[in-house]
Amino acid sequence: MRNIGLIVMREFKERVYKKSFIITTLLMPLLFALISVAPTLIMFYSKGETKQISVIDNSGIIAERLESNEEVEFIIIPNGDLQQELKNTLDKEEFGVLYIGEDIVTNTNNIQLYTNTSSSMTIEESIAGQVEDIIEQVRLKEYNIENLREILDKVEVNISLTTYRNDKEDSAASSSAASSLVGIILGFVLYFFLVIYGSIVMQSIIEEKSSRILEVLVSTVRPFDMMMGKILGVAAVAATQIVIWGVLIIGISALVVPAIMPEDVLSGVEAVKAGADISALSADVDADMITALASVTDTGYITQIIVLLLLFMVGGFLLYAAMYAAVGASVDNAQDAQQLTTPITIPIIFGFIILTMVMNDPNSPLIFWCSMIPFTSPIVMMGRIPSGIPTWEIVTSLAVLYATFVAMVYLAGKIYKVGIFMHGKKPTFKDLYQWLKY
């Protein structure tokens, strides 16, 4: 036991004190945050200068109602000639010419935009939207009904469906969109941890084998202890990373998110957290978003999720790391490992594919069983947990996972023991099976 401890410490120090670990651990959440706000930022900064568009309106009803804004400025050219104006805008370096046909109200296709540079989706949509509204107004007027616009507005319906769990004690409103998104993200994180940290274990065993440090260690440390020390040491590194991220996320959601939320949304979120009925809230805030934000900023909920993530991550990692360790010990270099790692990566990728189906129905039989079978359970279970599943399912899944790990580490230890002394020959599955029987 003392030796396992020493090896765990060495593995842990070697990785955690590395600059690259500290940098990636701190930068990854920043990168995630950046990616999530990137679209808004890009929109914000890409506005650029106001584009001038000359308008030739042969119908005489559209041009005067077009409203210029930050993006486009409409310049009305009365009785303009299209060919002449095209030339003019080119000389004046304007954005382009909008040509509206005489029969635009009846023939809505008779409208063209000529641009002098590449066009943009936002400008096209903004122009089309304005013109559509104008034509709609004109058409409505033709019916000669008083206040028709207001009547139509009142008729329009926009419902928001709030879901409550009937089978749970606390019947807080839950948003299935938000929970499946959280689930996918968690499953994704787990997938990456299994693949990345699993192959770290394999790589470093290959390295120890080829540098022959194993030969030196093996006289004082039992091979099994060496392998366990390696697996647990790397697991500790992965857990450290999750804990750091967890603390960062809890910190951000508890302090930063409330600070940047708009006033009315914040009060809505507070009300939901306090147990208020969501239907009592004003109708102009999106109920789904409020419930999502309420759960994302609920520190207790996040802590619970992160603890479960940690349990499944460690269990899944231990299981897969044992297999990666066996492969690492049997080969001389990373190239030879490729064939042997195939049966390890297939269940991980399969689990990942199943994860993407969780969104449709987190309780379908296929998904249920995949969240019980240890090779896919860590990834699939993480996808299911945010949508709220019975505790017994989580406990059973964890128990099966850890039991399989114990069995796997026993088998891996046997292969490891023989494999570390095998040099020169690329082992096959048949060889590995032989070594199990030594």
Added chain:
Amino acid sequence: MSNIISAEHITKRFTNHTALDDVSVAIPEGSVYGLLGPNGAGKTTLIRVINRITIPDQGSVLFDGKPISQQDIYRIGYLPEERGLYKKMKVGEQALFLARLKGLSRHEALVRLKQWFIRFGIEDWWDKKVEDLSKGMAQKIQFIVTVLHQPKLLIFDEPFSGFDPINANLLKQEILRLKEEGATVIFSTHNMASVEEICDHITLINKAKNILSGRVEDIRRSHGNNIFDIQFRGEEDSFRQSTTAAELLEYNHDPITGLSTAKIHIAADSDVRNIIAAVNQAVELRSFTEIIPSMNDIFIRTVAECK
């Protein structure tokens, strides 16, 4: 003298070949014991069996008269043939890690390491990374780590391979010093000169079998072929007449010094004293020595006989 290691009837089979076939060795306490044999004979497997790295199919190993246990490992220092270190780790940190794996406390390991580093004059290596060391430098570190916990038994697998002559000599001195301090040393080697120099006992393993075992001196003497080297001053004819009872193999005369040398073979059943007396009477005898074969010759001859 008691045996620190008795390996009895060790057999170890791998899938396609037998590495050890009923091999027994007894290693006396306080000796320097050489394990000889051609490549692939089974030396490393035997060493691994003694180290408890490999479990034999049959046979047992006694350490100090009792079946060897995991605890005994801390009383053994093992320097494998293929040896490495963590390249990215610092020398001092790494030595400390390896020393603690052998049961030393952090403090104890630190004190002893400092002493050894001073002794080898390598104090300034402490904070260097292993990848910046040369091969010879790394071997010194490995040697220190092997002996640091003052084991009763030291096992060196091919210790001289890869050492330059200066370091090889340093290693030889250290082995002899360790022996003086009461340790037992087992080493496997191809370097026969070093065997004659420092080994008390040897075992020769060939094709998984122990084919020759014993004290170096006894073995060399028993492999003598009754060939004698004679130096004298005198007439060739009278010398030839005096040795008719033996077989003259070689005769040389050096006209400058006036000395003659000859090699004779004396039949096992005839008395050497009679021939000495006859030669002594015929010529002026300067020396009469039995030619004891070198370990190198014995090694080659014994292995060849096995075929």
